[in-house]
Amino acid sequence: MIEWMKMIKRMVSAWRLRASQKRDAMEAFRYDRAQFLANAGALHLDRKAAACAEIVMGYHVLEKGLTMPHRRLGFGKGTVAHLVNLVTSFEKRFGLDDFQVVHAIGVLRAYRELHREWPEPFPRLDAFLAAHPEVLASVQPHVTRAGFFAAKDSPFPQFAASRHVVRHFAGSVPKDVIARAVELAMTAPSACNRQPARVHVIDDPGLRDRLFALQGGTRGFGQDADKVLVVTADFSSVRWAWERHDCYVNGGIFVMNLCYALHWHGVAHCILHWSVAPAADRAAHELLDIPANEAIVQLLACGQAPEEFDVAASPRRSSAEIITWHGGGR
Numbered sequence: 001m002i003e004w005m006k007m008i009k010r011m012v013s014a015w016r017l018r019a020s021q022k023r024d025a026m027e028a029f030r031y032d033r034a035q036f037l038a039n040a041g042a043l044h045l046d047r048k049a050a051a052c053a054e055i056v057m058g059y060h061v062l063e064k065g066l067t068m069p070h071r072r073l074g075f076g077k078g079t080v081a082h083l084v085n086l087v088t089s090f091e092k093r094f095g096l097d098d099f100q101v102v103h104a105i106g107v108l109r110a111y112r113e114l115h116r117e118w119p120e121p122f123p124r125l126d127a128f129l130a131a132h133p134e135v136l137a138s139v140q141p142h143v144t145r146a147g148f149f150a151a152k153d154s155p156f157p158q159f160a161a162s163r164h165v166v167r168h169f170a171g172s173v174p175k176d177v178i179a180r181a182v183e184l185a186m187t188a189p190s191a192c193n194r195q196p197a198r199v200h201v202i203d204d205p206g207l208r209d210r211l212f213a214l215q216g217g218t219r220g221f222g223q224d225a226d227k228v229l230v231v232t233a234d235f236s237s238v239r240w241a242w243e244r245h246d247c248y249v250n251g252g253i254f255v256m257n258l259c260y261a262l263h264w265h266g267v268a269h270c271i272l273h274w275s276v277a278p279a280a281d282r283a284a285h286e287l288l289d290i291p292a293n294e295a296i297v298q299l300l301a302c303g304q305a306p307e308e309f310d311v312a313a314s315p316r317r318s319s320a321e322i323i324t325w326h327g328g329g330r
């Protein structure tokens with residue numbers, strides 16, 4: 001009888017827990033949905049910050065194209081036309097006071113200079129650039145492998161400034177180097193030290209290509225990657241609905257540390273988003289046999305860097321632009 005009562009009590013408390021988790025999850029996801037619909041840039045392109053983000057995405061595509069290993073002239077003509085429209089419209093509405101927008105013009109000029117000998121005309125781009133003679137062509141750094149990794153043992157400011165994603169790969173990275181980089185990356189902090197990050201190393205060209213086909217952000221360089229690190233985070237470490245983003249927060253912190261660790265070990269790598277539709281996420285879990293309780297956070301394409309390569313400039317905002325001081329301390 002006592003055993004029966006204990007069992008019923010346990011069932012009731014499990015049911016209560018599930019019901020309260022369900023309620024909280026509904027509240028949390030409703031909140032996320034409202035935040036997304038009210039603020040996501042793509043839904044509010046009339047706002048200055050959203051219009052600027054759209055421009056950055058456009059120039060980033062061209063900047064990547066300018067530095068690609070298998071670059072074919074004439075690439076990105078649609079993006080050029082779209083970017084000219086976006087910058088023109090931005091300038092009309094807000095002026096040119098944002099350095100990212102000015103940088104977009106510099107990237108367009110670099111694109112045009114690269115296509116100096118191109119047989120087809122670019123009348124709209126030429127007219128646009130003629131109207132902005134003060135903006136010079138942006139420069140995408142050309143580096144040697146030795147120079148790129150030279151700050152390995154420098155103080156942190158120089159080391160951090162020397163890290164960039166690399167989209168040029170020319171050889172394989174030994175497994176033990178990856179293992180040591182992962183070990184170094186494990187110095188990353190995590191909430192309550194729960195350490196949810198996991199790393200799946202894809203060392204098979206067939207799996208790599210099928211994974212990249214689901215991801216969609218590696219055109220022109222993915223086929224050269226030696227290995228792909230799939231960083232996941234274990235959902236089992238999440239305790240309640242208010243922690244719903246924790247896999248991605250902890251996983252993201254781990255990824256950044258892994259980038260520094262790979263850079264320190266001289267491994268060229270490119271971070272790759274995992275912003276995919278649920279069907280692609282499910283397909284990747286199945287393809288790579290990743291347990292359902294692991295959320296895919298990000299991919300890292302890795303390889304040996306070639307002797308020389310180009311890096312996308314990707315300039316940063318000033319810190320004054322992103323800091324808001326609250327309170328009146330010194």
Ligand SMILES: Cc1cc2nc3c(=O)[nH]c(=O)nc-3n(C[C@H](O)[C@H](O)[C@H](O)COP(=O)(O)O)c2cc1C
Nearest residue numbers: 064163164165216217218270271272273274312314
């Ligand atoms: C979350 C995230 C997702 C990214 N996804 C891609 C991607 O799919 N393809 C790509 O070529 N680069 C991708 N990148 C690389 C960024 O374009 C790059 O980090 C950014 O332009 C800054 O350049 P840097 O890392 O060289 O400083 C991604 C970076 C981050 C942080």
